[in-house]
Amino acid sequence: xxxxxxxxxxxxxxxxxxxxxxxxxxxxxxxxxxxIGVSALNAKSSPLDVVELxxxxxxxxxxxxxxxxxxxxxxxxxxxxxxxxxxxSKRCGAxxxxxxxxxxxxLARQVMEKTPHIYLAFDGAEAFAREQxxxxxxxxYFITTENIERLKQAKEANRVQQDYTQPIKPKDEKETPVxxxxxxxxxxxxxxxxxxxxxxxxTSTGGLVNKxxxxxxxxxxxxxxxxxxxxxxxxxxGRGEAIIRETVARDVAAVMEYKGLGLKEAADYIVHQVSPKxxxxxxxxxxxxxxxxxxNTTGMFRASATEDGFMxxxxxxxxx
Amino acid sequence: MVGWxxxxxxxxxxxxxxxxxxxxxxxxxxxRCLNLGISALRSSASAIDVVELxxxxxxxxxxxxSxxxxxxxxxxxxxxxxxxxxxxGRKCGAxxxxxxxxxPVSLARLVMDKSPHSYLAFSGAExxxxxMGVERMENDYFITEDNVGMLKQAKEANSILFDYxxxxxxxxxxxVGVESPITMNGLPISVYAxxxxxxxxxxxxxxxxxxTSTGGLMNKxxxxxxxxxxxxxxxxxxxxxxxxxxGEGEAIIRGTVAREVAAVMEYKGLGLQAAVDFVIKERLDDGKAGVIAVSEKGEVxxxxxxxGMFRGCATEDGFMxxxxxx
Numbered sequence: 001x002x003x004x005x006x007x008x009x010x011x012x013x014x015x016x017x018x019x020x021x022x023x024x025x026x027x028x029x030x031x032x033x034x035x036i037g038v039s040a041l042n043a044k045s046s047p048l049d050v051v052e053l054x055x056x057x058x059x060x061x062x063x064x065x066x067x068x069x070x071x072x073x074x075x076x077x078x079x080x081x082x083x084x085x086x087x088x089s090k091r092c093g094a095x096x097x098x099x100x101x102x103x104x105x106x107l108a109r110q111v112m113e114k115t116p117h118i119y120l121a122f123d124g125a126e127a128f129a130r131e132q133x134x135x136x137x138x139x140x141y142f143i144t145t146e147n148i149e150r151l152k153q154a155k156e157a158n159r160v161q162q163d164y165t166q167p168i169k170p171k172d173e174k175e176t177p178v179x180x181x182x183x184x185x186x187x188x189x190x191x192x193x194x195x196x197x198x199x200x201x202x203t204s205t206g207g208l209v210n211k212x213x214x215x216x217x218x219x220x221x222x223x224x225x226x227x228x229x230x231x232x233x234x235x236x237x238g239r240g241e242a243i244i245r246e247t248v249a250r251d252v253a254a255v256m257e258y259k260g261l262g263l264k265e266a267a268d269y270i271v272h273q274v275s276p277k278x279x280x281x282x283x284x285x286x287x288x289x290x291x292x293x294x295x296n297t298t299g300m301f302r303a304s305a306t307e308d309g310f311m312x313x314x315x316x317x318x319x320x
Numbered sequence: 321m322v323g324w325x326x327x328x329x330x331x332x333x334x335x336x337x338x339x340x341x342x343x344x345x346x347x348x349x350x351x352r353c354l355n356l357g358i359s360a361l362r363s364s365a366s367a368i369d370v371v372e373l374x375x376x377x378x379x380x381x382x383x384x385x386s387x388x389x390x391x392x393x394x395x396x397x398x399x400x401x402x403x404x405x406x407x408x409g410r411k412c413g414a415x416x417x418x419x420x421x422x423x424p425v426s427l428a429r430l431v432m433d434k435s436p437h438s439y440l441a442f443s444g445a446e447x448x449x450x451x452m453g454v455e456r457m458e459n460d461y462f463i464t465e466d467n468v469g470m471l472k473q474a475k476e477a478n479s480i481l482f483d484y485x486x487x488x489x490x491x492x493x494x495x496v497g498v499e500s501p502i503t504m505n506g507l508p509i510s511v512y513a514x515x516x517x518x519x520x521x522x523x524x525x526x527x528x529x530x531x532t533s534t535g536g537l538m539n540k541x542x543x544x545x546x547x548x549x550x551x552x553x554x555x556x557x558x559x560x561x562x563x564x565x566x567g568e569g570e571a572i573i574r575g576t577v578a579r580e581v582a583a584v585m586e587y588k589g590l591g592l593q594a595a596v597d598f599v600i601k602e603r604l605d606d607g608k609a610g611v612i613a614v615s616e617k618g619e620v621x622x623x624x625x626x627x628g629m630f631r632g633c634a635t636e637d638g639f640m641x642x643x644x645x646x
Contacts (some may be wrong), residue, residue, distance in 0.1 A: 090574045090605070094547075097442060115543045117537075118570050122417060122442040124543010208437075214444010215437045216416075223552040223576035241438045245410045247552040247579045254580075258587035 001289045002307025003041040003194045005053055005213030007034060008293070010186035011237045011281025014315060015297075022069040023315070026063045026301055030313050033057045034303040037190065041067060041307070047192040047200035047233070048086050048109075055082070055105040055202045058188035062144050064301070067103060069144050070206020072151040073213045078142040080206055081107040081220045085288075087199030087228035094220035097122035100136040101129045105204045108220075110134065138307060142206075154210040187219055187236025189226070193304040195307070197287040201233035201249070202228050208240065218243035223250035231256045232263055232286045238297060242279035246270070252284060267292035322480040322526045323618040323636030324361040327557035328353050328374055330384040331515030332567040332610025333643055334628030343644055345383055350632040350642045353377050357521065358634055367521040367562070368406045374634040375402070375425040375531045378517035384630070385515040388424060388462050390535020392471045392594070393542050398462040398533050401549040402428045403439075406559035407528035407616075417442035420456040421449045424570075425533045428549070430454065439549065452520030515630065516548055518555070522614040524636070528562035530555050530578070537569065547572035552579035560585050561592060563613045567626060571607020575599070581613055593621040600625050 009026060037054040037239045045053070059067025059082075059226045070078045082104035085092040093112025096119070098104045111120050120128055129136060187205035205219045217240025218225035225236045227249030234249035243249075248270055255266040263286035271280050271294040281295025283302060291304045293312075303313040312318075327348055357374045365373070371507035379387025379402075392396045402424035413432025416439075421427050430452050431440050440448050449456060516534035532555045534548040545553035546569030554565045556578035563578040572578075580603050584595045592615040600611060600623040610624030612631060620633045632642040 092574060094545075096590050115541065116570070117541060119545040119550075119575050120543045121545055122543055124541055127542065212435065212437060212440060212444055213447065214440045214442055216414075216439040216441055221439075221552070222573050223550075227576075243437075243591060244438050244551050245412060247556075247576070249581055250552060250576045251583070254583040254587060258584065266635055 001197070003192065004285045004289045004291050004304070004306040005034070005037045005041060005050065005192045006283035006285055006291050006293055006302065006304035007037065007058070007188070007190040008235065008237055008281065008283045009058060009188050010045040011295045011297045011300035012186055013164060013278070014295060014299030014301070016316065019046070027060045027313060027315070029063055030301060030303040031060070034305055034311070034313065037168045037192065038305050041192065041194065047194050047198050050192045051190040051200045052084060052105055052109055054190040055188060055204050056103045058190070059103050059105060059204050063172035064188045065186060065206045066204040068142050069147065071209040072143065072147050073215070074210050075213050076140060076151060077120055077212065077213065078206055080142070080204070081216065082202070083222065083226040084108045084112060084202040084222045085200065085222065085226055085233070087230055087233055090229055092118055092172065092222050094119040094222065095121065095125045096216050096220050097214070098125055098129070099139050100126060102135040102137050103153040105202050107134055113206070114282070118222070126236050128240045129238055150209050158210070185235035186281070187225070189237060191228070191233040191235050191283050191285045193233065193285045193287060193289060199228045199230070199233040199285065199287060201228040201235050203235040208297035218248070223247045227253055229253050230287060234282055234284045236280060237300065238281050239279040242276055246275050246280070248275060248280060248282060252282070263290040269296050271296050322616065324522060324524045325329040325521040325614045325618050325620040325633070325635040326354065326361065326370065326519065326521045327612040327614060327620050327631065327633040328357070328378070328517070329518045329564065329566055329610065329612045329622070329624060329632030330378065330517050332624045332629035333608050333626040334630065336627050339355040345532060346630050346644065347642050348629060349378070349383050351382050354632040354634050354640065354642065357519065361521070361523060364524065367523040367527045368404070369519045370523065371519045371529045371531040372404060372425055372429050374519040375517060375533050376423045379423050379533050380518070382464050384517045385454045385535045386517045386533040388528050389464050390462050391538040391540070392463065392535070394539050395542055396468070396471060397542070398459055398535055399497070399542070400462070400533070401545065402531065402533035403549045403551060403555040404428045404432060404531040405529065405551060405562070406432070406557050406619065407559055407562055412438050412551045412556055413443065414439040414458045414550045414551060415445045416545050417543070418445055418449070418641045419459050420446060422457050425531050427452070427454055428531070434539065438481060438551070470538055478539065488555055504623045516566040517565060518612060520562040520564050520612050522562065522616060526616045528557045528560070528614055528616055530557040530562035530564045532564045532566070552576045553564055556580050556582055559616060561613055563611060565609055566612050566629070567609025567624070568607045571604050572609050575603040575605070575607065577603060577611060579610065581611060592619045596621045
């Protein structure tokens, strides 16, 4: 059995007519970052190291909603969260409310390895980052003009929606339709398995555009946005509130374990039969080296590779 | 129509040397809360309303580790968290890092009902509390003398454990007030204060709900979040059951314990008690924890793998039990 890796840059309402200047940098980034993960696996790095490495790259890339390029809260600030989990030991680490740490996923890893806790948030997480000597930077580093624009549009849509007596056809009454269509860009994440079947998952995000300050999504909640055990590793993306309710990541693994489904079947079942349409995407690998990347949104930025040479980089549903 | 059922807990992992008067106090509180829930159920209150009502009562009483009487952070402050989940529709709400909100479970309910989100924390949650006009108090309202004393002991226990100059045989007589060698989360059980509170209810319409509330770990790092506010870990409710957990938070998170009980019922067809037993036995690894649960069929069950769990349960047909030990 060979290694396998899958990573995502967010599932959402990615319009088919996404302009090239928004599409190409992301595809190029997925390609480059996939190669980084592949090289690390070929060099026999552990899956835990690989997922952290890949997610750090995704965080550093300003085109995705994590680290630099995180979407903004309603106050115009950045509040990042991340989570990492090791399949064999089920050890995990999570952080929320991070605002100056360059790589939240590495902070999550430090929580896992250097504290008796699993989850640190806000001031406590920031203080811990400094104790551990992690790289921190001025808050403005994370903010991009794209995101300032997205926040502006989201606020306008809110105001417009309240002025109407009839709601603008919302998918659910809590969603704010935004003109350019990609404001709901989720999270980034990576899952990997080595040739011995060791699994790991990592997820990182800036959250929801225009979220209330202090809002926590599915990413740092073990079993919702991130999960790994000896069967599989999962990183989910989409509408956080729905992913929490559906305990998406845990359920894929549970259905494999308790109903004996294979990875693809289990992932498809959770995403297409259980989760509400338009809310969820995920990447998954199994201890047997299988890969699955289902989503029930318009699109999901994703990439995967297996040791036998298979490789895929895509945004919308594949033709097959 | 199904008979209603209710269970409450005040924490798993009890000091076997707990003085009898403390035990009696705890049992009285559990009985009172159970009766509060029972009256509400007899007046046809819905499960979600009953769990909130009962947990509010547990938070307000200083005995257990939630609301007033919460365990203290390493800085001597209180940071409270809670979550609530409504089985039909699985709506949920959670809060963490509260410092002034008198009833965290009620704020969690407002997050569920009145915000576009599922989980709010720290200053964002406090701001939401102000907007919602919930009852708020100064942080020292929540701090009890007992807990100030326990924090001191916890710090001493930590420093002694790490001070290599004290020979390990000296530990037993170091006068920290540790009467029993049982530890949870690295602290002697007598200072651990694991008494998270929770309530699960199934009403006569077969609707399940669950709620959990806590001050967290004694001497925790500021900003530490445990299992109680994490949906799927400390709290879960769906069409088939309602579950609330207590004990070593990290083990409960890793084992996604509350969701696990429901998952084995849904995917393996286990009944409620069998599911609880399975999860306690197979999903906690080395962790110590306890679970209370109800099913849509009107059953109630609990389980724990540590020394004792403060609990009470009752069903419509007149069954009622309050206990601490096996």
